[in-house]
Amino acid sequence: MRLYVDSTKCSGCRACLVACSLNLFQENNPKKAALNLIPHFPAPGVYEMKVCTQCGDCAAVCPTEAIKLNERGAYYVDFDECNLCEACVPECPEDVMYVRAELANAAWKCNLCGDCVAVCGTGALWIAD
Amino acid sequence: MKGYAGSILRVNLATGQISKEPTPAEMARDYLGGRGFGIYQLFKEVPKGADALGPQNKLIISTGPLSGMLIPGGGKCDWTTKSPLTGGYASASMGGHFTAEMKYAGYDSIILEGVSPKPVYLLIEDGKVQLLDAAHLWGKGAFDVEVEFKHKYGEEYQIAAIGPGGENLVLYACINHDFGRQAGRGGVGAVMGSKKLKAIVVRGTKSVEVADPEGYRKAGMALYKACKDAEGLAEWTRYGTTVVTSWCDEVGALPTRNFSAGSFEGGEKIYGQTMRKEIVITDKGCFGCPCPCGKYSHMKRYGTYVEGPEYETIGLMGSNLGIADIQAVGEANRLADDLGVDTISAGNCVAWAMECYEKGILTKEDTDGLELKFGNIEATFALIKNIAHRQGKLGNLLADGVKRAAEKIGKGSERFAIQVKGMEQSGYATHSATSMLLAYMTCDVGAHHNRAWAITYDLQVGRSLVVPEKVARVIWLQNFRPMFDVLGACRLQWVELSIDRDLYVPAMEAITGIHRTWEDMEAVGNRIWNLTRLFWMRENEDFGRSWDQPSPRFFEEPPKTGATAGQITSYEDVQRLLDMYYEQRGWDNNGLPTPATLEKLNLAQIAS
Amino acid sequence: MPATIKAYGMLKTYLHGQNEASVEHGLTIRQALAVLGIPSELVAFVIVNDEQKSKDYCLQDADIVKVMAVMGGG
Ligand code: SF4
Ligand code: SF4
Ligand code: SF4
Numbered sequence: 001m002r003l004y005v006d007s008t009k010c011s012g013c014r015a016c017l018v019a020c021s022l023n024l025f026q027e028n029n030p031k032k033a034a035l036n037l038i039p040h041f042p043a044p045g046v047y048e049m050k051v052c053t054q055c056g057d058c059a060a061v062c063p064t065e066a067i068k069l070n071e072r073g074a075y076y077v078d079f080d081e082c083n084l085c086e087a088c089v090p091e092c093p094e095d096v097m098y099v100r101a102e103l104a105n106a107a108w109k110c111n112l113c114g115d116c117v118a119v120c121g122t123g124a125l126w127i128a129d
Numbered sequence: 130m131k132g133y134a135g136s137i138l139r140v141n142l143a144t145g146q147i148s149k150e151p152t153p154a155e156m157a158r159d160y161l162g163g164r165g166f167g168i169y170q171l172f173k174e175v176p177k178g179a180d181a182l183g184p185q186n187k188l189i190i191s192t193g194p195l196s197g198m199l200i201p202g203g204g205k206c207d208w209t210t211k212s213p214l215t216g217g218y219a220s221a222s223m224g225g226h227f228t229a230e231m232k233y234a235g236y237d238s239i240i241l242e243g244v245s246p247k248p249v250y251l252l253i254e255d256g257k258v259q260l261l262d263a264a265h266l267w268g269k270g271a272f273d274v275e276v277e278f279k280h281k282y283g284e285e286y287q288i289a290a291i292g293p294g295g296e297n298l299v300l301y302a303c304i305n306h307d308f309g310r311q312a313g314r315g316g317v318g319a320v321m322g323s324k325k326l327k328a329i330v331v332r333g334t335k336s337v338e339v340a341d342p343e344g345y346r347k348a349g350m351a352l353y354k355a356c357k358d359a360e361g362l363a364e365w366t367r368y369g370t371t372v373v374t375s376w377c378d379e380v381g382a383l384p385t386r387n388f389s390a391g392s393f394e395g396g397e398k399i400y401g402q403t404m405r406k407e408i409v410i411t412d413k414g415c416f417g418c419p420c421p422c423g424k425y426s427h428m429k430r431y432g433t434y435v436e437g438p439e440y441e442t443i444g445l446m447g448s449n450l451g452i453a454d455i456q457a458v459g460e461a462n463r464l465a466d467d468l469g470v471d472t473i474s475a476g477n478c479v480a481w482a483m484e485c486y487e488k489g490i491l492t493k494e495d496t497d498g499l500e501l502k503f504g505n506i507e508a509t510f511a512l513i514k515n516i517a518h519r520q521g522k523l524g525n526l527l528a529d530g531v532k533r534a535a536e537k538i539g540k541g542s543e544r545f546a547i548q549v550k551g552m553e554q555s556g557y558a559t560h561s562a563t564s565m566l567l568a569y570m571t572c573d574v575g576a577h578h579n580r581a582w583a584i585t586y587d588l589q590v591g592r593s594l595v596v597p598e599k600v601a602r603v604i605w606l607q608n609f610r611p612m613f614d615v616l617g618a619c620r621l622q623w624v625e626l627s628i629d630r631d632l633y634v635p636a637m638e639a640i641t642g643i644h645r646t647w648e649d650m651e652a653v654g655n656r657i658w659n660l661t662r663l664f665w666m667r668e669n670e671d672f673g674r675s676w677d678q679p680s681p682r683f684f685e686e687p688p689k690t691g692a693t694a695g696q697i698t699s700y701e702d703v704q705r706l707l708d709m710y711y712e713q714r715g716w717d718n719n720g721l722p723t724p725a726t727l728e729k730l731n732l733a734q735i736a737s
Numbered sequence: 738m739p740a741t742i743k744a745y746g747m748l749k750t751y752l753h754g755q756n757e758a759s760v761e762h763g764l765t766i767r768q769a770l771a772v773l774g775i776p777s778e779l780v781a782f783v784i785v786n787d788e789q790k791s792k793d794y795c796l797q798d799a800d801i802v803k804v805m806a807v808m809g810g811g
Pocket of ligand 2: 009010011012013014015016017037049116119120121122123124125
């Protein structure tokens with residue numbers, strides 16, 4: 001299972017980002033979300049949304065093995081074991097592996113909780129195999 | 130204080146002094162946020178008789194408890210000031226992503242005071258706040274400014290900027306954000322321009338704490354679920370506000386040729402379905418919105434892009450100018466946004482000038498050579514530019530709004546200047562729609578629709594009826610609907626998706642820790658409504674009934690064509706509407722709140 | 738085949754609580770609304786097979802028509 005996105009449907013509302021940060025950190029803070037929204041305005045006037053494909057590349061390089069599989073079969077970051085080395089960040093083909101020490105003291109990524117899908121009103125996000 | 134950012138940012142443009150103060154708990158209790166904070170602080174801080182474009186006026190930007198939260202449409206902020214257009218209260222709501230950013234940066238309100246000696250912009254990065262030189266940006270369009278800041282600072286920064294319209298003190302200049310969202314009405318952009326503040330750039334990375342995290346998550350999710358389950362979500366999202374264009378045309382509410390009629394023979398060319406097919410490329414939403422009304426458009430003929438046009442702009446810059454061409458309406462919209470003038474007021478001014486021209490009241494000499502007939506697209510573009518730059522005789526005249534322009538030109542043109550209190554009327558023709566007419570007459574900023582959109586009620590109960598139930602409906606809407614602007618959220622989820630408004634109650638409680646029913650919140654709405662009235666009274670000695678009169682067009686000149694042909698509201702009925710309204714509001718016969726009413730609303734002290 | 742008219746919001750009251758009704762194809766939507774007793778003025782917009790259409794649209798075989806009530810507006 002993984003998250004999918006159809007960027008052509010995305011309206012850039014960031015509801016998914018708030019829901020995501022609320023799940024990962026119990027905080028309202030879209031800057032601490034694991035989806036990557038890239039608006040292209042004023043031209044060509046489209047949103048680009050990147051999501052985690054659960055490819056596992058980040059987990060493969062993590063020296064402390066902090067990126068583990070959860071009961072949904074998704075990779076998640078065990079915050080206690082992350083030492084902020086940033087080895088995972090360049091590995092991510094979708095730019096959705098985050099280390100931002102000024103915002104959080106561990107790396108974060110999508111754990112497939114599905115909350116973003118629950119709030120997205122445009123049907124841009126869904127979970128499937 | 131849970132649910133609030135906790136601080137007010139005060140920026141003195143004259144001295145460059147920047148300070149922060151805690152958000153007063155009593156203000157949060159009594160006025161909740163958003164436009165409640167706006168009017169309370171305006172009333173308290175701006176001295177009586179202040180020049181709207183002078184150093185004593187303030188521009189107050191406020192978020193609300195629902196702003197930036199997991200709440201559908203929690204992306205609205207309020208811009209309050211003394212209006213240079215009307216001389217009274219102005220409050221403009223702006224969507225997009227600015228509000229959330231401002232709240233995450235830590236501010237419930239930003240109060241801008243004084244006048245800067247030179248062009249500057251305000252950069253807010255959480256607690257770090259600076260005024261920086263904007264000489265190189267002065268004169269630029271709002272879109273260019275936004276592009277430049279996005280390049281300089283990055284995608285995580287949100288920008289609100291004025292265009293030349295604000296710099297040149299066009300009295301209905303707007304403030305632009307996110308390539309197409311505005312704080313539009315009442316000249317908030319002119320006030321920003323008078324302070325020589327070109328833009329505000331903000332980035333916030335903090336979180337906002339809530340009283341009950343689990344309850345909040347549940348209530349927020351329930352609101353999203355209700356929106357997603359709503360009948361008509363897909364249809365509404367496909368067309369946004371333009372979905373009503375064809376209906377307005379059918380029932381005679383679509384402003385046509387300076388409101389001389391309510392149906393337009395070229396209507397089909399500007400309907401929502403035409404627009405969707407011809408120019409819309411992307412749905413664009415405000416922060417947290419599950420039902421994005423923003424339609425981002427590409428006008429191939431002009432090679433340009435705009436967010437919009439939405440219904441109001443289609444009405445005022447389409448049918449009201451006799452323009453049956455959606456690409457042209459889109460381009461006029463883009464010009465107005467980029468140059469920083471409100472499309473509703475500008476559309477009215479151009480339409481009034483067109484009528485003057487066709488009637489021979491204005492000639493080519495007065496229009497700087499423009500062949501200003503209804504339907505002339507190129508002349509419309511040229512005139513919008515002239516207005517924004519205060520260029521030429523007519524551009525400069527119209528930059529002061531339609532009321533002042535008509536007073537100067539005279540010759541009967543005052544009878545077809547479509548405005549109340551000096552603010553040009555938004556997109557509903559009200560020859561025969563008495564609640565909507567009353568809503569315009571009594572709206573707290575001038576002829577604006579959004580406080581009480583009562584026109585559907587007119588159609589339901591009988592459009593020309595003048596009965597107390599209609600008046601009560603308008604008052605209820607005026608107390609209730611603006612509460613969304615107080616809470617810092619969009620009302621369209623309730624309005625268009627008809628979600629149960631009681632779903633907001635547990636969300637508010639979980640966020641702020643205080644239980645409030647809608648009745649409680651409507652009581653706050655009532656207090657705010659009366660306080661805005663007190664502001665008008667304080668600033669204008671002759672304020673009263675005469676300020677609540679509609680444009681004579683709606684009681685003198687029945688439309689000759691369309692669904693409302695031959696229909697009109699009589700002058701006596703107009704006055705009867707006001708009589709009933711004042712009585713139900715607890716105001717005297719001149720429309721001023723009585724001492725007993727003020728006492729009841731706990732406003733007696735602030736009034737004295 | 739008849740066309741199906743689905744009513745939303747307060748328009749349901751005109752279908753006596755039902756959500757939908759069938760009408761013969763060949764009628765315009767305006768005519769169909771009259772047959773069903775739904776006041777055209779209260780129908781804000783009409784969606785036929787997911788596209789907004791005018792009330793003068795002529796119903797085709799097996800069309801699915803959603804008629805939406807006037808709502809609160811901007
Ligand atoms: S975060 Fe990036 S690298 Fe890691 S599983 Fe997701 S897509 Fe792959
Ligand atoms: S919730 Fe949906 S529409 Fe909104 S930003 Fe996320 S993917 Fe885009
Ligand atoms: S309905 Fe429109 S104005 Fe309201 S939040 Fe959504 S996009 Fe913004």
